[in-house]
Amino acid sequence: MLNRRQFIGTSVAGLFLPRAGQAFAADWSGTEAEAKGQTVYFNAWAGSEPINAYIGWAAGEMKSRYGITVEHVKITDTAEVVKRVRDEVAAGKRDGSVDLVWINGENFSLMKKEKLLFGPFSETLPNYRYVDVDGKPTTRQDFAESVDGLESPWGMAQLTFFADGAKVADPPRDMKALLAFAKANPGRVTYPAPPDFHGTTFLKQVMLEQAVDRNALYRDPVDAQVPPESFSFLDALHPHCWRAGKQFPKSQAEITQMVADGELLVGLTFNPNEPANLVAAGTLPATTVAWQHEKGTIGNTHFVAIPVNARARAGAEVFANFLLSPQAQARKNDIKVWGDPTVLAVEKLSAEDQAAFASAAAPGSVSLPGPALLEPRASWVPLIEKAWLSRYGNG
Amino acid sequence: MRTLATLPLAVVLLLPLLASLLFIMPGVADLDSFRALAEHPQFWGALALSLATGLTSTAVSLVLALVMIFAARGKNLSSRAGLFLAVPHVSFAIGLAFLIMPAGLLARAVALAAGWTMPPQWVTTQDPWGLALTVALVLKETPFLVWTFANLLAREDLAAGFAGQRAVARSLGHGEASTFLRVIVPQLLPQALGPLIAVLAYGMTVVDMALVIGPTQPPTLAQLAWTGLSDAESATAARGAAGVLVLCAVVAAILAAASVVLKCSRPHLHRFYAASPRPGEGLGGAAQLLWPALLAVYVAVAAVMLLQSAAAQWPFPDLLPNVSTLRAWTHLLSDPRPVMTSVVLALSTTACAIAATVIWLELAPRAMDRVMTMCALTAVTVPMLLIALGEYRAFLALDLTGTAVALWTAHAVPVCAYVFLLLARPYRAYGTQWAAVAAGLQQGRARFLWRVKWPMLKGPMWAAAAVGFAVSVGQYVPAQLAAAGRFSTLPMEAVTLSSGGNRPLLAVYGIALMALPLGAFLFAARAGRSRWSTP
Amino acid sequence: MTLVLRDAAVNLRGMPLTRPLIRPFSVSVQPGEILTIMGPSGSGKSALLSWIGGDLPGAMQGAGEVLLNGVNVIGVPPERRRIGRLFQDDYLFPHMTVGENLLFAIPAARREVRLEMMQQALADAGLDGYADRAPQTLSGGQRARVALMRTLLSGPAAVLLDEPFSRLDQDLRSTIRSFTSDHIRDRQVPAILVTHDRADVPPGGRVLAISAQGDMHHV
DSSP states (O other), X not given: OHHHHHHHHHHTSGGXXXXXXXXXXXXXXXXXXXXXXXXXXXXXXXXXXXXXXXXXHHHHHHHHHHOOEEEXXXXXXXXXXXXXXXXXXXXXXXXXXXXXXXXXXXXXXXXXXXXXXXXXXXXXXXXXXXXXXXXXXGGTEETTXXXXXXXXXXXXXXXXXXXXXXXXXXXXXXXXXXXXXXXXXXXSOOOOOTTSHHHHHHHHHHHHHHOSSGGGGGXXXXXXXXXXXXXXXXXXXXXXXXXXXTOXXXXXHHHXXXXXXXXXXXXXXXXXXXXXXXXXXXSSOTTEEEEOOTTOEEEXXXXXXXXXXXXXXXXXXXXHHHHHSHXXXXXXXXXXXXXXXXXXXXXXSOHHHHHHHOOOOOTXXXXXXXXXXXXXXXXXXXXXXXXXXXXXXXX | OTTGGGHHHIIIIIHHXXXXXXXXXXXXXXXXXXXXXXHSTTHHHHHHXXXXXXXXXXXXXXXXXXHHHHHTTTOOOHHHHHHHHTSOHHHHHHHHXXXXXXXXXXXXXXXHHHTOSSOOOOOOSSOTTOHHXXXXXXXXHHHHHHHHHHHHHHOHHHHHHHXXXXXXXXXXXXXXXXXXXIIIHHXXXXXXXXXXXXXXXXXXXXXXXXXXXXXXXXXXXXXXXXXXXXXXXXXXXXXXXXXXXXXXXXXXXXXXXXXXXXXXXXHHHHHHHTOOOOOOOOOOTHHHHHHHHHHHHHHHHHHHHHXXXXXXXXXXXXXXXXXXXXXXXXXXXXXXXXXXXXXXXXXXXXXXXHHHHHHHHHXXXXXXXXXXXXHHHXXXXXXXXXXXXXXXXXXXXXXXXXXXXXXXXXXXXXXXXXXXXXXXXXXXXXXXXXXXXHHHTTOOHHHHIIIIIHHHTHHHHHHHHHHHHHHHXXXXXXXXXXXXXXXXXXXXXXXXXXXXXXHHHHHHHHHHHHHXXXXXXXXXXXXXXXTTSOO | OOEEEEEEEEEETTSOTTSOSEEEEEEEEOTTOEEEEEXXXXXXXXXXXXXXXXXXXXXXXXXXXXXXXXXXXXXXOGGGTTEEEEOSSOOXXXXXXXXXXXXXXXXXXXXXXXXXXXXHHHHHTTOTTOTTSOGGGSOHHHHHHHHHHHHHHTOOSEEEEESTTTTSOHHHHHHHHHHHHHHHHHHTOOEEEEESOGGGSOTTOOEEEEOTTSOEEEO
């Protein structure tokens, strides 16, 4: 492990690692000492008030516990950060503007491929030992891309559907049932237009459920063709969708609002606790139900990563470690705070810590869970998006 | 001395702009990105949609604005139109959507009467023809043009001439409508060329409004370009940049085509001017209703946003939220820093822009105006996204990204451009006789400026300042790019929060974004009022 | 064609009627006659003309009747009064050629007829071949003549002259004065001229003067 770390540190990021020797010494108290007084610019999507508040809380803890200042740099799209780091590295800027970034999936695979990430660091973080690497394989496999210690797991996500139970008595628990539901309730079901992240995920879910050979989706596409069965399903679904499938909402957030308004009957989210969270906030009614497909929905993990040119690298590591701590994870898990499922193996924790995770089922929690499915290989994404646009992109 | 006077404006506007254009070029110059763009399945549809929404909204806004000016019968609408101007485009689009969407206030009113329990399947927003987007643009651009025309008509150097010409034309037997069309409009439009181009360019390149209320299948070309630009993949981003360049080229082509059409239609136009007197009134009472109708839409938009800002739960078809909360307001007020940053930025950039522009206009050689006008027009018409991207790359090369200097400069560029465009004409048109009079009275230049010239020009100067302030407050991209998001400004907060779609927060920040410029416009209207005008 | 003012008065809105700018007076102007009204600046003489012409600013109000051939035109919009106006400024429309400025005033007729009327007017003003020139390229005297021709081409029933010579160079004034009065006499149009320059009064013309109290009396 150490060798490998040293290897990457000198070969990939050598330019940016004047003190690489110290960094890989795995001397955690040294890292903490170095981190003291640093300002960590944490670039994180800021579209959610509870999430922002949670980050604010964590920043306060960092200040009081470690003397580290955490600044939440609010962004709308992690792609901004990928580009900024790429540009800075290309311009030879050593003291980059990003110290830590909230990331996963395509953005991670790009940064990894372009060698824009510092590390490996995550698996040597003291709190990493609590991570449920066996039960939650996506903590080491981000969208079929090996994590290799380049990002530290933060939270779990799984495609989840929700509706007002008062209007939807029998939630559709696979794509076939969704089609039947749409036929029975024309114009009240839809999904966000790709390349919106949730829209693309919905398409991937369709592909996984419709695939004749699901394994093919975990290998690189061979003939640049999307399996035709996916489109025959969408062809059947679209006429019964909102606006007869000629228009699609722009985001998952928009769909959530439309569900709250009653314009749509079914919403979707990557955070299984979001519906419960929204019930608590009053946006959705208390009769809200959430479910996952019987044979599973796509699940993944979101992470934090340190760019190769981060200025406050030690501070970022200490912060990443804190975010993995049972206390921080338990608070994040709390539906009243954020409701983001933990990456930890709760059973590995002390009884006291375990108790912090225990929470009564709140209205809107997932009542019909399904297993998590691995993301198809990332190289499918541009292919699906392009094919979808060609087929449905002009109304 | 005279060339030295060009320095301030050159430093805050010309230099960053040139640097920006210089740095943006290499990234998009390759043919591959254009090919990728042309092969994008939605490209042609998106281009057609952009043309339709941009051209229609510009033409309709122009006609409506002229009708409103005509219907006002010489009453000065500028301060009232200024209030509409203060409403940021995106806030307005959000409010309008709250009003007309299938679960919006209008549908709820109908639902109560018709007994609906679910929102209707109306195609009122996100319609495939971009009509909702066009309507939103028209409602937003019409007051801007009314304001432009009203300011021109009220200009002290032009007003007397227009009044006399109007009296002559009517004494010759031309009715109000004929006088307006043949005498006033042909002289007004060339003066308003800059604002008209800005309206067209805005309509063609607007992203935020299109995201709120425009279609997706296909989206407008601006949206398509923006989606590309925001992609992490370099090739996709380059395709997006190519899209922006195509948009710029399309705007330029439209302008070129318009000038050719105008040239060809010159004989017809002149025959029209020289037609025999027509005493008819022309427009009926409907024209009088346009202004109140526009006002009503804005009031409704503001009202529905206020309702939304406090609505925790607002199920269909209730006309009022059934659970209200001040959480969103508390959120805004709990951290005053973004508001303070925005205000300080707006005040300092505007003050600097006014000073630099006045120094330029007072001292710089007149021959150089053309260069600066072109430069300012470029800054106003080229999508802000592209300029900000270029600036960001320039700052990157200077190792200035994420600094206050970068943040300030990126805000100052559009502010200076607008201030210069608005101030240059009235300032240059200021009669030389006044200086001669003052010199004759043995008054020094400074005293002349302070006591005579600036007080006489205070109307346009305050108006330019108000617009500068509003432009600065509305800037999102520079804070995100050049300042690496390290300085939280009001639009930064608003945009990042809006990605989560929380409606009360969206409404609160929309209102806040509206309130700051509104204050500036109210203040400017008061401060800039002629001493002799009746309140 | 005669122009009759009956009990005409002008005052500032909001001021008591006991302190008008011009107290009620009556006068009749014969066809081809130029009646001169003299008074110092601010005496209300221009306001009087605006009232007759139908575009008195809102801050002022007029009272009485304006009779053209016995018909009261008060309440009629200015474009239907057939009262021509000339001001200190010539107000030639800068976006039209000299010829178009004239055509603008010529009532509806066949195009050839209107063009011929325009050419004739230019010839009358000694401006043959100036039709396609921009007004900005003309001298002050030329512009004044075009402005007068434009007013006369509209076929006015009366003409109001509001210090039309005051902006002209001294040596031009007398020529333009006689040019103006000749044409008005030729067309037998009644006209009122307001001025504060005695030299503007046409030879043998009647003159009314406004006193400090606003009384109108013959000189």
